[in-house]
Amino acid sequence: MSAPVARAVGVTRRFGPTVALDRLDLDVEAGSLVGLLGPNGAGKSTLISLLVGLRKPDAGTVELFGGSPRDAANRLRLGMTPQETGLPDTLRIGEVLDFVSRHFPDPLPPGELLERFGLTGLERRQTGGLSGGQKRRLAVALAFAGRPRLVVLDEPTTGLDVEGRRALWDGVRAFHADGGTVLLTSHYLDEIESLAERVVVVAKGRVVADGDVDQVRGLVSVSTVSLRSDVAPPMEGTVRSERAGDRWDLWTTDADALVRRLVHDGVPFHDLQVRTASLEEAFLSLTDETEESAR
Amino acid sequence: MTLLAAHYRFQVLEQARIPIALVSSAAFPALSLLFFVVPFDFASSPDAATTAVVQLIVFAVMISFLFTFGVGVADDREKSWDPYLRTLPAPAWPRIAGRVLTGATFALLSIIPVVIVGALFTEATASPVQLLLGMLALVVAGLPFLFGGLAIGYSLPVKVALPVTNLIFFPISFAGGLLIPPTLFPSWLQTFSALLPSRGARDLVVLAVVGTPPDVVAIVVLAGWIAVTGALTVWAYRRDEGRRFR
Numbered sequence: 001m002s003a004p005v006a007r008a009v010g011v012t013r014r015f016g017p018t019v020a021l022d023r024l025d026l027d028v029e030a031g032s033l034v035g036l037l038g039p040n041g042a043g044k045s046t047l048i049s050l051l052v053g054l055r056k057p058d059a060g061t062v063e064l065f066g067g068s069p070r071d072a073a074n075r076l077r078l079g080m081t082p083q084e085t086g087l088p089d090t091l092r093i094g095e096v097l098d099f100v101s102r103h104f105p106d107p108l109p110p111g112e113l114l115e116r117f118g119l120t121g122l123e124r125r126q127t128g129g130l131s132g133g134q135k136r137r138l139a140v141a142l143a144f145a146g147r148p149r150l151v152v153l154d155e156p157t158t159g160l161d162v163e164g165r166r167a168l169w170d171g172v173r174a175f176h177a178d179g180g181t182v183l184l185t186s187h188y189l190d191e192i193e194s195l196a197e198r199v200v201v202v203a204k205g206r207v208v209a210d211g212d213v214d215q216v217r218g219l220v221s222v223s224t225v226s227l228r229s230d231v232a233p234p235m236e237g238t239v240r241s242e243r244a245g246d247r248w249d250l251w252t253t254d255a256d257a258l259v260r261r262l263v264h265d266g267v268p269f270h271d272l273q274v275r276t277a278s279l280e281e282a283f284l285s286l287t288d289e290t291e292e293s294a295r
Numbered sequence: 296m297t298l299l300a301a302h303y304r305f306q307v308l309e310q311a312r313i314p315i316a317l318v319s320s321a322a323f324p325a326l327s328l329l330f331f332v333v334p335f336d337f338a339s340s341p342d343a344a345t346t347a348v349v350q351l352i353v354f355a356v357m358i359s360f361l362f363t364f365g366v367g368v369a370d371d372r373e374k375s376w377d378p379y380l381r382t383l384p385a386p387a388w389p390r391i392a393g394r395v396l397t398g399a400t401f402a403l404l405s406i407i408p409v410v411i412v413g414a415l416f417t418e419a420t421a422s423p424v425q426l427l428l429g430m431l432a433l434v435v436a437g438l439p440f441l442f443g444g445l446a447i448g449y450s451l452p453v454k455v456a457l458p459v460t461n462l463i464f465f466p467i468s469f470a471g472g473l474l475i476p477p478t479l480f481p482s483w484l485q486t487f488s489a490l491l492p493s494r495g496a497r498d499l500v501v502l503a504v505v506g507t508p509p510d511v512v513a514i515v516v517l518a519g520w521i522a523v524t525g526a527l528t529v530w531a532y533r534r535d536e537g538r539r540f541r
Binding site: 054073074075078082083085087088090095098099103146 | 297
Protein backbone atom coordinates (compact mmCIF):
# COMPACT_ATOMS: atom_id res chain seq x y z
CA MET A 1 0.00 0.00 0.00
CA SER A 2 1.29 3.46 -0.87
CA ALA A 3 2.06 6.07 1.78
CA PRO A 4 -0.80 8.35 2.78
CA VAL A 5 -1.09 11.59 0.85
CA ALA A 6 -1.61 13.53 4.06
CA ARG A 7 -1.03 12.36 7.59
CA ALA A 8 -1.25 13.63 11.14
CA VAL A 9 0.35 11.63 13.93
CA GLY A 10 -0.37 12.47 17.56
CA VAL A 11 -0.94 16.11 16.67
CA THR A 12 -1.65 18.62 19.42
CA ARG A 13 -2.24 22.29 18.80
CA ARG A 14 -3.13 24.86 21.44
CA PHE A 15 -4.18 28.47 21.11
CA GLY A 16 -3.40 29.94 24.48
CA PRO A 17 -5.44 27.96 26.98
CA THR A 18 -7.65 26.41 24.27
CA VAL A 19 -6.70 22.97 23.02
CA ALA A 20 -7.79 22.96 19.36
CA LEU A 21 -6.34 19.54 18.54
CA ASP A 22 -5.66 16.89 21.10
CA ARG A 23 -3.29 14.05 20.08
CA LEU A 24 -5.15 13.61 16.81
CA ASP A 25 -4.24 10.92 14.27
CA LEU A 26 -5.41 10.93 10.67
CA ASP A 27 -4.25 9.23 7.47
CA VAL A 28 -5.65 10.32 4.12
CA GLU A 29 -4.95 7.54 1.61
CA ALA A 30 -4.17 8.29 -2.04
CA GLY A 31 -7.32 8.28 -4.14
CA SER A 32 -9.74 8.52 -1.23
CA LEU A 33 -12.54 11.02 -0.72
CA VAL A 34 -12.56 11.90 2.95
CA GLY A 35 -15.06 14.14 4.68
CA LEU A 36 -14.18 15.85 7.94
CA LEU A 37 -17.38 16.43 9.83
CA GLY A 38 -17.75 18.27 13.07
CA PRO A 39 -19.39 21.22 14.79
CA ASN A 40 -17.88 24.69 14.60
CA GLY A 41 -14.83 24.96 16.80
CA ALA A 42 -14.18 21.20 16.67
CA GLY A 43 -10.69 21.72 15.27
CA LYS A 44 -11.37 20.95 11.58
CA SER A 45 -9.93 24.20 10.29
CA THR A 46 -6.94 23.99 12.60
CA LEU A 47 -6.24 20.48 11.33
CA ILE A 48 -6.44 21.71 7.72
CA SER A 49 -4.13 24.64 8.46
CA LEU A 50 -1.53 22.21 9.82
CA LEU A 51 -1.85 19.82 6.86
CA VAL A 52 -1.35 22.58 4.28
CA GLY A 53 1.62 24.11 6.10
CA LEU A 54 0.05 27.29 7.45
CA ARG A 55 0.78 26.39 11.04
CA LYS A 56 3.06 24.13 13.03
CA PRO A 57 1.78 21.60 15.54
CA ASP A 58 2.81 22.00 19.19
CA ALA A 59 3.40 18.26 19.39
CA GLY A 60 3.23 15.37 16.93
CA THR A 61 3.99 15.47 13.20
CA VAL A 62 2.11 16.32 10.02
CA GLU A 63 3.10 15.11 6.56
CA LEU A 64 2.04 16.05 3.08
CA PHE A 65 3.13 13.73 0.25
CA GLY A 66 5.62 12.19 2.64
CA GLY A 67 7.34 15.43 3.72
CA SER A 68 6.82 18.59 5.69
CA PRO A 69 3.93 20.70 4.38
CA ARG A 70 5.94 23.80 5.30
CA ASP A 71 8.37 22.92 2.53
CA ALA A 72 7.08 24.56 -0.66
CA ALA A 73 8.13 21.60 -2.84
CA ASN A 74 5.71 19.34 -0.96
CA ARG A 75 2.82 21.64 -1.82
CA LEU A 76 3.26 21.30 -5.61
CA ARG A 77 0.50 18.69 -5.82
CA LEU A 78 -1.78 20.38 -3.31
CA GLY A 79 -4.85 22.39 -4.31
CA MET A 80 -6.49 24.69 -1.81
CA THR A 81 -9.34 27.20 -1.92
CA PRO A 82 -9.06 30.74 -0.61
CA GLN A 83 -12.00 32.15 1.29
CA GLU A 84 -14.02 33.90 -1.38
CA THR A 85 -14.23 37.04 0.78
CA GLY A 86 -10.47 37.43 0.37
CA LEU A 87 -10.27 37.46 -3.43
CA PRO A 88 -8.43 40.56 -4.68
CA ASP A 89 -11.33 42.83 -5.67
CA THR A 90 -9.71 44.80 -8.45
CA LEU A 91 -8.22 41.89 -10.36
CA ARG A 92 -9.96 40.10 -13.18
CA ILE A 93 -10.78 36.41 -13.07
CA GLY A 94 -8.30 35.71 -15.87
CA GLU A 95 -5.54 37.55 -14.03
CA VAL A 96 -6.13 35.73 -10.76
CA LEU A 97 -6.11 32.36 -12.54
CA ASP A 98 -2.97 33.26 -14.44
CA PHE A 99 -1.22 34.35 -11.25
CA VAL A 100 -2.08 31.17 -9.37
CA SER A 101 -1.24 28.95 -12.37
CA ARG A 102 2.28 30.37 -12.55
CA HIS A 103 3.07 28.67 -9.28
CA PHE A 104 2.70 25.23 -10.85
CA PRO A 105 4.86 23.42 -13.43
CA ASP A 106 1.98 22.07 -15.52
CA PRO A 107 -1.20 24.06 -14.88
CA LEU A 108 -4.56 23.39 -16.50
CA PRO A 109 -5.31 25.62 -19.49
CA PRO A 110 -7.42 28.51 -18.14
CA GLY A 111 -10.20 27.93 -20.66
CA GLU A 112 -10.71 24.37 -19.44
CA LEU A 113 -10.75 25.43 -15.81
CA LEU A 114 -13.24 28.24 -16.45
CA GLU A 115 -15.53 25.89 -18.35
CA ARG A 116 -15.40 23.24 -15.68
CA PHE A 117 -16.59 25.71 -13.06
CA GLY A 118 -19.09 27.56 -15.21
CA LEU A 119 -17.08 30.76 -15.44
CA THR A 120 -16.60 30.86 -19.21
CA GLY A 121 -16.97 34.35 -20.60
CA LEU A 122 -16.25 36.01 -17.26
CA GLU A 123 -12.42 36.16 -17.61
CA ARG A 124 -12.42 39.93 -17.89
CA ARG A 125 -14.71 40.57 -14.94
CA GLN A 126 -13.14 41.94 -11.77
CA THR A 127 -13.63 39.58 -8.87
CA GLY A 128 -15.11 42.36 -6.74
CA GLY A 129 -18.06 42.55 -9.15
CA LEU A 130 -18.94 38.85 -9.07
CA SER A 131 -21.93 37.37 -7.29
CA GLY A 132 -21.34 35.34 -4.15
CA GLY A 133 -21.82 32.08 -6.05
CA GLN A 134 -19.41 33.11 -8.81
CA LYS A 135 -16.77 34.10 -6.26
CA ARG A 136 -17.20 30.77 -4.54
CA ARG A 137 -16.81 28.91 -7.84
CA LEU A 138 -13.68 30.89 -8.70
CA ALA A 139 -12.25 30.12 -5.27
CA VAL A 140 -12.87 26.41 -5.80
CA ALA A 141 -11.53 26.54 -9.37
CA LEU A 142 -8.24 27.90 -8.00
CA ALA A 143 -7.77 24.67 -6.07
CA PHE A 144 -7.69 22.75 -9.35
CA ALA A 145 -5.47 25.15 -11.30
CA GLY A 146 -2.20 23.26 -10.79
CA ARG A 147 -3.45 19.73 -11.60
CA PRO A 148 -3.28 18.73 -7.92
CA ARG A 149 -3.30 15.20 -6.57
CA LEU A 150 -4.85 16.33 -3.29
CA VAL A 151 -7.55 18.94 -3.06
CA VAL A 152 -8.52 20.40 0.28
CA LEU A 153 -11.93 22.03 0.36
CA ASP A 154 -12.86 23.84 3.54
CA GLU A 155 -16.65 24.30 3.69
CA PRO A 156 -16.85 24.34 -0.13
CA THR A 157 -20.53 24.93 -0.69
CA THR A 158 -21.31 27.51 1.97
CA GLY A 159 -23.17 30.28 0.16
CA LEU A 160 -23.89 28.29 -2.99
CA ASP A 161 -27.39 27.78 -4.36
CA VAL A 162 -28.66 24.28 -5.06
CA GLU A 163 -27.52 24.33 -8.68
CA GLY A 164 -24.06 25.61 -7.82
CA ARG A 165 -23.74 23.03 -5.12
CA ARG A 166 -24.64 20.22 -7.52
CA ALA A 167 -22.17 21.51 -10.13
CA LEU A 168 -19.44 21.66 -7.52
CA TRP A 169 -20.19 18.16 -6.31
CA ASP A 170 -20.03 16.88 -9.90
CA GLY A 171 -16.63 18.54 -10.32
CA VAL A 172 -15.32 16.96 -7.14
CA ARG A 173 -16.62 13.52 -8.16
CA ALA A 174 -15.01 13.80 -11.60
CA PHE A 175 -11.68 14.73 -10.04
CA HIS A 176 -11.93 11.80 -7.67
CA ALA A 177 -12.91 9.40 -10.45
CA ASP A 178 -9.70 10.48 -12.15
CA GLY A 179 -7.71 9.24 -9.18
CA GLY A 180 -7.53 12.50 -7.23
CA THR A 181 -7.63 12.62 -3.45
CA VAL A 182 -10.11 14.93 -1.75
CA LEU A 183 -10.25 16.11 1.81
CA LEU A 184 -13.29 18.24 2.53
CA THR A 185 -14.73 19.73 5.67
CA SER A 186 -18.29 20.53 6.40
CA HIS A 187 -20.69 20.84 9.24
CA TYR A 188 -23.51 19.59 7.07
CA LEU A 189 -24.10 15.86 7.16
CA ASP A 190 -25.89 15.83 3.79
CA GLU A 191 -22.93 17.39 2.01
CA ILE A 192 -20.55 14.82 3.43
CA GLU A 193 -23.08 12.04 2.77
CA SER A 194 -23.43 12.81 -0.91
CA LEU A 195 -19.71 13.08 -1.55
CA ALA A 196 -17.46 11.30 0.88
CA GLU A 197 -16.62 7.63 0.99
CA ARG A 198 -15.07 7.90 4.36
CA VAL A 199 -16.26 10.18 7.11
CA VAL A 200 -14.11 11.32 9.98
CA VAL A 201 -15.98 13.01 12.80
CA VAL A 202 -13.91 15.50 14.76
CA ALA A 203 -15.10 16.98 18.03
CA LYS A 204 -13.16 18.79 20.72
CA GLY A 205 -9.94 18.30 18.82
CA ARG A 206 -10.14 14.52 18.54
CA VAL A 207 -11.35 11.95 16.05
CA VAL A 208 -14.51 10.57 17.64
CA ALA A 209 -15.71 8.44 14.74
CA ASP A 210 -14.15 7.20 11.52
CA GLY A 211 -15.92 4.98 9.05
CA ASP A 212 -18.04 4.84 5.93
CA VAL A 213 -21.08 7.04 5.51
CA ASP A 214 -23.55 4.44 6.80
CA GLN A 215 -21.60 3.74 9.94
CA VAL A 216 -21.24 7.38 10.81
CA ARG A 217 -24.83 8.19 9.95
CA GLY A 218 -25.85 5.49 12.42
CA LEU A 219 -23.62 7.05 15.04
CA VAL A 220 -24.86 10.56 14.57
CA SER A 221 -28.57 9.76 14.13
CA VAL A 222 -29.39 10.24 17.74
CA SER A 223 -32.80 10.91 19.28
CA THR A 224 -33.60 12.66 22.50
CA VAL A 225 -36.16 11.03 24.78
CA SER A 226 -37.37 13.50 27.32
CA LEU A 227 -39.59 12.65 30.29
CA ARG A 228 -40.49 13.48 33.90
CA SER A 229 -40.05 10.85 36.53
CA ASP A 230 -39.27 10.67 40.24
CA VAL A 231 -37.25 7.48 39.81
CA ALA A 232 -34.20 7.02 37.56
CA PRO A 233 -35.10 5.55 34.16
CA PRO A 234 -33.04 2.64 32.73
CA MET A 235 -29.77 3.83 31.20
CA GLU A 236 -28.93 0.90 28.90
CA GLY A 237 -28.86 1.99 25.30
CA THR A 238 -28.49 5.67 26.10
CA VAL A 239 -25.39 7.50 24.93
CA ARG A 240 -25.78 10.47 27.20
CA SER A 241 -28.18 11.73 29.83
CA GLU A 242 -28.96 14.92 31.65
CA ARG A 243 -31.15 15.53 34.68
CA ALA A 244 -32.77 18.71 35.91
CA GLY A 245 -35.03 17.97 38.93
CA ASP A 246 -37.46 15.31 37.79
CA ARG A 247 -36.82 16.15 34.11
CA TRP A 248 -34.65 13.59 32.32
CA ASP A 249 -33.14 14.02 28.85
CA LEU A 250 -31.85 10.76 27.40
CA TRP A 251 -29.87 10.56 24.16
CA THR A 252 -30.15 7.27 22.32
CA THR A 253 -29.58 5.81 18.88
CA ASP A 254 -32.73 3.67 19.26
CA ALA A 255 -35.60 5.65 20.73
CA ASP A 256 -38.13 2.83 20.09
CA ALA A 257 -36.21 0.35 22.19
CA LEU A 258 -35.75 2.88 24.97
CA VAL A 259 -39.46 3.70 25.14
CA ARG A 260 -40.38 -0.01 25.12
CA ARG A 261 -37.96 -0.52 27.96
CA LEU A 262 -39.47 2.36 29.96
CA VAL A 263 -42.93 0.87 29.62
CA HIS A 264 -41.79 -2.68 30.27
CA ASP A 265 -39.93 -1.68 33.44
CA GLY A 266 -42.98 0.22 34.69
CA VAL A 267 -41.11 3.51 35.13
CA PRO A 268 -43.72 6.04 36.36
CA PHE A 269 -42.98 8.61 33.65
CA HIS A 270 -45.14 11.39 32.28
CA ASP A 271 -44.76 14.24 29.80
CA LEU A 272 -42.86 12.00 27.31
CA GLN A 273 -41.31 13.66 24.24
CA VAL A 274 -39.20 12.08 21.52
CA ARG A 275 -37.35 14.16 18.96
CA THR A 276 -34.38 13.83 16.62
CA ALA A 277 -31.26 15.26 18.14
CA SER A 278 -29.41 17.94 16.17
CA LEU A 279 -26.07 17.13 14.68
CA GLU A 280 -24.46 19.24 17.38
CA GLU A 281 -26.10 17.13 20.08
CA ALA A 282 -25.08 13.96 18.28
CA PHE A 283 -21.48 15.18 18.20
CA LEU A 284 -21.69 15.94 21.90
CA SER A 285 -22.87 12.43 22.68
CA LEU A 286 -20.00 11.00 20.61
CA THR A 287 -17.50 13.18 22.44
CA ASP A 288 -18.84 12.08 25.82
CA GLU A 289 -18.41 8.46 24.80
CA THR A 290 -14.78 8.94 23.87
CA GLU A 291 -14.17 10.68 27.15
CA GLU A 292 -15.69 7.77 29.02
CA SER A 293 -13.62 5.24 27.12
CA ALA A 294 -10.49 7.33 27.68
CA ARG A 295 -10.97 7.14 31.42
CA MET B 296 12.37 34.68 -11.16
CA THR B 297 9.13 33.96 -12.98
CA LEU B 298 7.43 33.80 -9.60
CA LEU B 299 8.86 37.18 -8.67
CA ALA B 300 7.56 38.54 -11.98
CA ALA B 301 4.13 37.02 -11.32
CA HIS B 302 3.91 38.54 -7.84
CA TYR B 303 5.19 41.89 -9.10
CA ARG B 304 2.68 42.00 -11.96
CA PHE B 305 -0.15 40.98 -9.65
CA GLN B 306 0.60 43.66 -7.09
CA VAL B 307 1.18 46.39 -9.65
CA LEU B 308 -2.18 45.60 -11.25
CA GLU B 309 -3.85 45.55 -7.87
CA GLN B 310 -2.58 49.03 -7.02
CA ALA B 311 -2.90 50.51 -10.48
CA ARG B 312 -6.63 49.68 -10.48
CA ILE B 313 -7.10 52.11 -7.60
CA PRO B 314 -5.55 55.13 -9.31
CA ILE B 315 -6.62 57.62 -6.64
CA ALA B 316 -3.84 56.37 -4.34
CA LEU B 317 -1.23 56.94 -7.02
CA VAL B 318 -2.70 60.28 -8.05
CA SER B 319 -2.69 61.63 -4.51
CA SER B 320 0.86 60.55 -3.75
CA ALA B 321 2.05 61.99 -7.06
CA ALA B 322 0.05 65.21 -6.91
CA PHE B 323 0.97 66.26 -3.39
CA PRO B 324 4.70 66.93 -4.00
CA ALA B 325 4.10 68.50 -7.43
CA LEU B 326 1.45 70.82 -6.03
CA SER B 327 3.72 71.77 -3.13
CA LEU B 328 6.36 72.76 -5.66
CA LEU B 329 3.87 74.71 -7.69
CA PHE B 330 2.48 76.65 -4.71
CA PHE B 331 5.42 77.03 -2.35
CA VAL B 332 8.44 77.27 -4.64
CA VAL B 333 7.51 78.43 -8.14
CA PRO B 334 5.96 81.82 -7.10
CA PHE B 335 8.99 82.85 -5.02
CA ASP B 336 12.42 84.27 -5.73
CA PHE B 337 14.50 81.20 -5.19
CA ALA B 338 12.84 79.43 -8.07
CA SER B 339 15.14 81.52 -10.26
CA SER B 340 18.38 80.52 -8.53
CA PRO B 341 19.46 77.19 -10.07
CA ASP B 342 20.96 75.66 -6.91
CA ALA B 343 18.10 76.73 -4.63
CA ALA B 344 15.50 75.57 -7.13
CA THR B 345 17.21 72.23 -7.67
CA THR B 346 17.46 71.75 -3.91
CA ALA B 347 13.73 72.49 -3.56
CA VAL B 348 12.87 69.94 -6.24
CA VAL B 349 15.17 67.33 -4.68
CA GLN B 350 13.57 67.86 -1.25
CA LEU B 351 10.15 67.23 -2.70
CA ILE B 352 11.36 64.14 -4.55
CA VAL B 353 12.54 62.72 -1.23
CA PHE B 354 9.15 63.75 0.18
CA ALA B 355 7.33 61.88 -2.61
CA VAL B 356 9.38 58.74 -2.06
CA MET B 357 8.84 58.91 1.68
CA ILE B 358 5.06 59.23 1.39
CA SER B 359 4.92 56.50 -1.18
CA PHE B 360 6.99 54.06 0.90
CA LEU B 361 5.28 54.78 4.22
CA PHE B 362 1.84 54.31 2.74
CA THR B 363 2.39 51.40 0.34
CA PHE B 364 4.38 49.44 2.88
CA GLY B 365 2.87 50.63 6.14
CA VAL B 366 -0.80 50.71 5.28
CA GLY B 367 -0.57 48.30 2.33
CA VAL B 368 1.08 45.48 4.24
CA ALA B 369 -1.18 45.91 7.26
CA ASP B 370 -4.17 45.70 4.92
CA ASP B 371 -2.87 42.57 3.18
CA ARG B 372 -2.27 40.84 6.47
CA GLU B 373 -5.92 41.18 7.37
CA LYS B 374 -7.21 39.59 4.16
CA SER B 375 -7.74 35.87 3.88
CA TRP B 376 -5.98 35.97 0.50
CA ASP B 377 -2.64 36.17 2.31
CA PRO B 378 -2.90 32.77 4.05
CA TYR B 379 -4.10 31.27 0.76
CA LEU B 380 -0.94 32.48 -0.96
CA ARG B 381 1.09 30.69 1.68
CA THR B 382 -0.46 27.38 0.64
CA LEU B 383 0.82 27.82 -2.93
CA PRO B 384 4.12 26.05 -3.67
CA ALA B 385 6.34 29.12 -3.31
CA PRO B 386 8.63 30.37 -0.57
CA ALA B 387 7.95 33.76 1.04
CA TRP B 388 10.64 35.75 -0.77
CA PRO B 389 9.01 36.30 -4.20
CA ARG B 390 6.04 37.83 -2.44
CA ILE B 391 8.14 40.16 -0.30
CA ALA B 392 10.51 41.07 -3.14
CA GLY B 393 7.50 41.68 -5.37
CA ARG B 394 6.09 44.00 -2.76
CA VAL B 395 9.33 45.99 -2.50
CA LEU B 396 9.59 46.28 -6.29
CA THR B 397 5.98 47.38 -6.52
CA GLY B 398 6.57 50.06 -3.90
CA ALA B 399 9.66 51.24 -5.75
CA THR B 400 7.77 51.38 -9.04
CA PHE B 401 4.99 53.53 -7.64
CA ALA B 402 7.50 55.74 -5.81
CA LEU B 403 9.26 56.28 -9.14
CA LEU B 404 5.95 57.13 -10.83
CA SER B 405 5.07 59.56 -8.08
CA ILE B 406 8.24 61.64 -8.60
CA ILE B 407 7.60 62.19 -12.30
CA PRO B 408 5.17 65.13 -11.87
CA VAL B 409 7.43 66.98 -9.45
CA VAL B 410 10.38 66.55 -11.83
CA ILE B 411 8.31 67.86 -14.74
CA VAL B 412 7.04 70.88 -12.80
CA GLY B 413 10.59 71.55 -11.60
CA ALA B 414 12.02 71.40 -15.10
CA LEU B 415 9.31 73.53 -16.69
CA PHE B 416 8.68 76.24 -14.12
CA THR B 417 11.89 76.63 -12.13
CA GLU B 418 15.57 77.04 -12.89
CA ALA B 419 16.30 73.60 -11.46
CA THR B 420 18.82 71.67 -13.56
CA ALA B 421 20.80 68.49 -13.30
CA SER B 422 23.27 66.82 -15.65
CA PRO B 423 22.73 63.13 -16.55
CA VAL B 424 25.56 62.20 -14.16
CA GLN B 425 23.94 64.19 -11.34
CA LEU B 426 20.62 62.53 -12.07
CA LEU B 427 22.20 59.11 -11.90
CA LEU B 428 23.99 59.94 -8.65
CA GLY B 429 20.72 61.34 -7.35
CA MET B 430 18.86 58.12 -8.13
CA LEU B 431 21.53 56.06 -6.37
CA ALA B 432 21.38 58.36 -3.35
CA LEU B 433 17.60 58.12 -3.41
CA VAL B 434 17.77 54.34 -3.15
CA VAL B 435 19.77 54.66 0.08
CA ALA B 436 17.71 57.61 1.31
CA GLY B 437 14.51 55.62 0.83
CA LEU B 438 15.64 52.71 2.99
CA PRO B 439 14.53 54.02 6.41
CA PHE B 440 11.05 54.68 4.99
CA LEU B 441 10.94 51.33 3.22
CA PHE B 442 11.90 49.52 6.43
CA GLY B 443 9.87 51.86 8.64
CA GLY B 444 6.81 51.25 6.48
CA LEU B 445 7.30 47.48 6.55
CA ALA B 446 7.82 47.54 10.33
CA ILE B 447 4.54 49.44 10.76
CA GLY B 448 2.73 47.18 8.31
CA TYR B 449 3.88 43.95 9.91
CA SER B 450 3.31 45.04 13.50
CA LEU B 451 0.07 47.03 13.47
CA PRO B 452 -3.50 46.38 12.34
CA VAL B 453 -4.60 48.60 9.46
CA LYS B 454 -6.87 50.70 11.69
CA VAL B 455 -3.81 51.71 13.72
CA ALA B 456 -1.28 51.71 10.86
CA LEU B 457 -3.23 54.34 8.92
CA PRO B 458 -3.42 57.01 11.66
CA VAL B 459 0.13 56.26 12.82
CA THR B 460 1.46 56.79 9.29
CA ASN B 461 -0.60 59.95 8.90
CA LEU B 462 0.63 61.20 12.25
CA ILE B 463 4.33 60.69 11.59
CA PHE B 464 4.75 61.64 7.96
CA PHE B 465 3.99 65.34 8.25
CA PRO B 466 6.27 66.29 11.19
CA ILE B 467 9.02 64.09 9.78
CA SER B 468 8.84 65.75 6.40
CA PHE B 469 8.55 69.29 7.73
CA ALA B 470 11.25 69.07 10.40
CA GLY B 471 13.45 67.05 8.07
CA GLY B 472 13.54 69.94 5.66
CA LEU B 473 11.59 68.30 2.86
CA LEU B 474 9.10 71.14 2.53
CA ILE B 475 11.19 74.20 3.34
CA PRO B 476 15.00 74.27 3.39
CA PRO B 477 16.44 73.57 6.85
CA THR B 478 18.67 76.66 6.56
CA LEU B 479 15.55 78.66 7.40
CA PHE B 480 15.03 76.77 10.67
CA PRO B 481 15.75 78.27 14.10
CA SER B 482 18.71 76.62 15.80
CA TRP B 483 16.67 74.32 18.10
CA LEU B 484 14.84 72.93 15.09
CA GLN B 485 18.17 72.49 13.29
CA THR B 486 19.33 70.24 16.11
CA PHE B 487 16.10 68.26 16.15
CA SER B 488 16.09 68.06 12.36
CA ALA B 489 19.46 66.29 12.26
CA LEU B 490 18.02 63.47 14.38
CA LEU B 491 15.30 62.62 11.85
CA PRO B 492 15.78 60.08 9.06
CA SER B 493 14.24 62.53 6.59
CA ARG B 494 16.98 65.12 7.18
CA GLY B 495 19.81 62.72 6.41
CA ALA B 496 17.87 61.39 3.41
CA ARG B 497 17.40 64.92 2.09
CA ASP B 498 21.02 65.94 2.67
CA LEU B 499 22.31 62.82 0.94
CA VAL B 500 20.29 63.35 -2.23
CA VAL B 501 20.99 67.10 -2.24
CA LEU B 502 24.69 66.27 -1.96
CA ALA B 503 24.47 63.90 -4.92
CA VAL B 504 22.59 66.30 -7.17
CA VAL B 505 23.58 69.82 -6.09
CA GLY B 506 26.83 69.14 -4.22
CA THR B 507 25.86 70.99 -1.02
CA PRO B 508 27.85 69.51 1.89
CA PRO B 509 25.52 67.57 4.19
CA ASP B 510 25.03 67.89 7.93
CA VAL B 511 27.45 65.18 9.08
CA VAL B 512 25.41 64.31 12.17
CA ALA B 513 22.33 63.85 9.98
CA ILE B 514 24.17 61.38 7.71
CA VAL B 515 25.43 59.34 10.67
CA VAL B 516 21.93 59.39 12.17
CA LEU B 517 20.50 58.25 8.79
CA ALA B 518 22.76 55.20 8.87
CA GLY B 519 21.53 54.52 12.39
CA TRP B 520 17.89 54.81 11.29
CA ILE B 521 18.47 52.37 8.43
CA ALA B 522 19.95 49.85 10.86
CA VAL B 523 17.22 50.34 13.46
CA THR B 524 14.27 50.24 11.04
CA GLY B 525 15.84 47.25 9.27
CA ALA B 526 16.09 45.38 12.55
CA LEU B 527 12.53 46.42 13.45
CA THR B 528 11.27 45.05 10.14
CA VAL B 529 12.89 41.67 10.72
CA TRP B 530 11.52 41.59 14.26
CA ALA B 531 7.99 42.61 13.19
CA TYR B 532 7.93 40.12 10.32
CA ARG B 533 9.03 37.23 12.53
CA ARG B 534 6.64 38.16 15.28
CA ASP B 535 3.78 38.36 12.79
CA GLU B 536 4.67 34.95 11.31
CA GLY B 537 4.94 33.55 14.80
CA ARG B 538 1.55 34.92 15.75
CA ARG B 539 -0.43 34.02 12.69
CA PHE B 540 1.37 30.95 11.38
CA ARG B 541 3.19 29.48 14.34
